[in-house]
Amino acid sequence: MTPEQFLELARVLPEPLLLVSSDGQVLATNQPVADMLGLRRQELRGKTLFELVAESANDVIRYLQACSSSRAMVIGSLTLRKNDGQTLICRSQGAVIQPWSPESLALILLRLENRTLASSNFVLLNEKIDELAKEVQKRKQAEEALLKANQELEIRVEERTTALQETLNKLQLTQTQLIQAEKMSSLGQMVAGIAHEINNPVSFIHGNLHYAQKYSQDLLKLVQIYQRFCSNTPLEIQKYVEEIDLDFLIQDISKLFQSMKVGTERIQEIVQSLRNFSRLDEAELKQVNIHEGIDNTLMILEHRLQSRHEYPEIKVIKKYSQLPNVTCYPGQLNQVFMNIIVNAIDALEALVVNDQWSKVNPKTTYNQTLIKNNPQIEIKTELIDEKWITVSIADNGLGINQEVHSKLFDPFFTTKAVGKGTGLGLFISYQIIVETHKGQISCFSAPGEGSEFVIKIPIY
Ligand SMILES: Nc1ncnc2c1ncn2[C@@H]1O[C@H](COP(=O)(O)OP(=O)(O)O)[C@@H](O)[C@H]1O
Ligand SMILES: [Mg+2]
Structure with a gap:
């Protein structure tokens, strides 16, 4: 690159750029460099890099040589001597754009960067990163809190559901018990009612059986007395006696009364059992x-x-x-x-x-x-x-x-x-x-x- 080409390029770039030869001659600069030094551009013409920086000539030469012998960009530090007497530490990125030849020296392009600005940018960046990290942390915490709240909610919902299910089960149980109790109580009442209704007629049948048996025995005895005293039984009576098989009747009637007694006693027992079973009173x-x-x-x-x-x-x-x-x-x-x-x-x-x-x-x-x-x-x-x-x-x-x-x-x-x-x-x-x-x-x-x-x- 010729100094002229460099000037073309440097005009459009906002960064401070210097074109120097490997022996330290400043061949061209752009306006940002002049601004950094507090000089006008014309004042820079014909200067050497040694005049513009505070580093020793040896250091500067060594840096330039490093730049010219490397294919990559070489980073260095240059302390600019400003026109007002102050210094400005810059970071410099140096790259060889035309290597050394027997005819000419190597040409090196230096790109300067205000170190304090860079570091302040760095501070700013750091702060920004810190802020971001804090923000991320906050979000993470919020997310965790949300997750926890969600889990707690789920547990609560589950607990509620279990409680509700238990209540439902209890209710169903109570309901079946109530139905059963109701059924038993109406059944019990019915049983007790029937038992009572049967008990009355059975009682008087049972009670009267005794008299019925006694009366029939009395009557039979009367028949026997008749037979004894009236030996001349009229034919019609004799016929009837045969017809009804009086001897068998006399034998059987007491058995009959006996089984009737057993029958009514059994009914009474059943009635008593029904009453006991329903036990409405107990x-x-x-x-x-x-x-x-x-x-x-x-x-x-x-x-x-x-x-x-x-x-x-x-x-x-x-x-x-x-x-x-x-x-x-x-x-x-x-x-x-x-x-x-x-x-x-x-x-x-x-x-x-x-x-x-x-x-x-x-x-x-x-x-x-x-x-x-x-x-x-x-x-x-x-x-x-x-x-x-x-x-x-x-x-x-x-x-x-x-x-x-x-x-x-x-x-x-x-x-x-x-x-x-x-x-x-x-x-x-x-x-x-x-x-x-x-x-x-x-x-x-x-x-x-x-x-x-x-x-x-x-x-x-
Ligand atoms: N002694 C038994 N022998 C055989 N199975 C029985 C016996 N007792 C109960 N079970 C069984 O248990 C079930 C439930 O009995 P239960 O609660 O009395 O209701 P249900 O008699 O109305 O069916 C019956 O359906 C039957 O299968
Ligand atoms: Mg059953």
């Missing part, structure tokens, strides 16, 4: 004989235990131990006995009705016949210690498979046909035994092995 804790409750329940279920149609008789085997009276809600406990015994009867009938045995356990056809012929429910009571008694109700019916077993006590769980099962029996029983009486209820069963329900209740 909503409070009472000390009762558990066996009476079981017997009352069996009495009410008698019609399902007897053989009828295709169903064989179900034998009830009672193995009662000596038990103290138990403090409990008797009406509720009777309901539990009822639910479990009815399930046992259902399980025994299921074998007969659907011939389900083969479905449960195809290998036990022999058992099936056996059990069909010998369906039974065993009820066993035991005094465990001074605090606990157990009542176990076992059947040799259908049995329960693993899947059903895990859901037995769930509300509305039933394997029975629509209209036959409600799925509430065991659920309610569980509530009564576990919640109300602080006892335990458990089931032992396997398909084809029958089932056993064991209730454990505290005596007090």
Whole structure:
């Protein structure tokens, strides 16, 4: 580059530029350099670099040589001597633009940069970076806070949902209990009403039977006296005596009255059981004989235990131990006995009705016949210690498979046909035994092995 070309170029560039030869001659400059030095451009003409800077001539030469022998840009530091006597430290970037040749010296372009400005820019930049970093930090913190708030919110929502679900479950439970309580109370009222209605006519039949028997005996005695004193019985009377088979009548009539008495007594017992079972009058804790409750329940279920149609008789085997009276809600406990015994009867009938045995356990056809012929429910009571008694109700019916077993006590769980099962029996029983009486209820069963329900209740 000739000094002229340089001047062309330097005019359009705003940076301070110097064209020097490797021996330190200033060949050309531009206006920014003059401004930096506080001189006019004409005043720079013919100057050497040594005159313009504070560094020693040796240092300057060494720097210029370094520039001319390197292909890359060489960075150096030059302290400008300004016209007003002050100095200005500059950073210099030197690049050889025409290398040394035997004919001419190397030409070097120096680009100056005010160091204080640069460093102040640097400070500014640093500040800017600091600010940015702080901003980033702040945003990060805000993001973290937001994330945390979000997580807390999610946890709170989850907690609320769980609480709501619990409340819902409780409500559903209360609802089913209410429905059941309502059903039982109306059933109880109905049973008590019917029992009362039957009780009156049965009482006067039973009461009058005694007189009817006595009167008929008196009349028969009268006939006998007649026979004794009037040996000449008219033919018509003799005929009638034969017709009615008087001797048999005399024998049979007392038997007849006897069985009528047994019949009315049985009705009275059933009525009493119905009253006891519904126990409308006993909503409070009472000390009762558990066996009476079981017997009352069996009495009410008698019609399902007897053989009828295709169903064989179900034998009830009672193995009662000596038990103290138990403090409990008797009406509720009777309901539990009822639910479990009815399930046992259902399980025994299921074998007969659907011939389900083969479905449960195809290998036990022999058992099936056996059990069909010998369906039974065993009820066993035991005094465990001074605090606990157990009542176990076992059947040799259908049995329960693993899947059903895990859901037995769930509300509305039933394997029975629509209209036959409600799925509430065991659920309610569980509530009564576990919640109300602080006892335990458990089931032992396997398909084809029958089932056993064991209730454990505290005596007090
Ligand atoms: N003794 C039993 N033998 C076989 N299965 C039984 C027995 N007791 C209960 N189960 C099973 O438990 C289910 C639930 O019984 P439960 O709550 O009384 O309702 P439900 O009798 O209305 O079906 C029954 O549907 C039946 O599958
Ligand atoms: Mg049931």
